[in-house]
Amino acid sequence: MQFSYILIDSSYYLESTLEHIKEYDDFLCVAICKTRKDAINKILELKPNVVFLTITSTATASDSISFSILSELHEFLDELPTIIVLSDVKEAAYEAYQRGVSGYLLTPVDSNELRKCLMRYQKTHKALYKDTISIKSNGDYNFIRSSEIVYLKADNNTTDFYLKSGKVISAYKTLKHFEKLLPFYFFRIHHGYVINIQYVSRINLGKNNCYLQNNEIILPFSRTYKSNIDTIILRIS
Template sequence: MLISYIIIDATETLTQESDRFLEFNELLCVGVSTTYDNAIDLILEKKPQLIFFHFSNEIPLHLLLNIQQYLEKLPYVIALNDTDAHAYKALKHGVMDYVLMPFLESELRKSVLKFIKFYKDNSIEKLCIKSNGDYHFIPLDDIIYLKADNNTTDFYLQSGKVISGFKTMKFFEGQLPFYFFRVHNSYIVNIKFVTRINLGKFDCFLFDNIHKIPFSRTYRENIDAIIKRIG
């Protein structure tokens, strides 16, 4: 399971401390923002599960009220500040936890572990695929990759089974978590199963090199993101 997070911090203090997050293998940073407007754009674009928000005069708590008008549900927010005087105000703005800065490593660890437990307890781990009148409920971790086939989508699973869903890949793409990457107009891969990437031949190997699929220049940015994560 991978969980996406972003950092919002005008002072860049958290960015300088980003190594603190490396011990949590479940977490993947998908963006950092140091300005108010960019923070809003980043949240709406990446839709992270977790936000580390070092609020300040430059990026105040009001940001959270602003984004609530665009999202059905506010992401889990861990607020950080150099005084506990703002803790009650932060909670009223919808944050789920509050950490004083400069933070102790043990306090940050407890806050993150509490979030991970919350996320696991509340996350949806299966995808519903309608196929030939049947409804298949497939664990997300069993899906190696998706292949578009006209107006249907084939799901390749760890078991070797292939299930065809009678919807376009664009439809399913909107339901998949962030660790599924589109690498080609016809392919989406689960980053957990990527075992090799050949940049010269534009090939991506999955599931101990059992599957080989192409990637295109159009999605080279996603390939670079996969390499960065695995590397």
């Protein structure tokens, strides 16, 4: 089971923090944000399970990262993702917990404290995801494990599911409909395609092609979804 996270950080410790978190394969980075505006937009778009929010003692810019992000998110979301605050000062801890955050770590991040924080999260969120999707076609119901889906292809108002076994299942609903139901490791790369990044074997930025299943499948990606391609590359590399 994997959990998605966004790292909000404009500090000196961004790279080292990211490297520490990436040691835990159960947590998948879906975005890195360096400004308040970008952070809010990405959280609303990607709906991550966890947000690492870095608060520094020297932030002064108008778009600086601060606890005000939490107040703004409450305007749009009934329930916030799990918030773990990273800070270079102890003094902000009281305010953090008053605002309902789930963890507070000092930067530079201590690997032992991070491990405890993530293990605590995993223990309390074991049943977060259903790994099966129901595909209905002419009264025929197929129950497919998400991990068996290689990619989805839009076909007018229907969607074709291409499975690891080679089987193709068609459903009479749009790609947009299923995109909302799939786990976070599925990314839209084109108007007509959503892929499971677990099967990505190569990405060619020059040709705008994404290769799946050891280069056996070649799908185009469009500039509209280039940010998703960047996220896939970040995760795999």
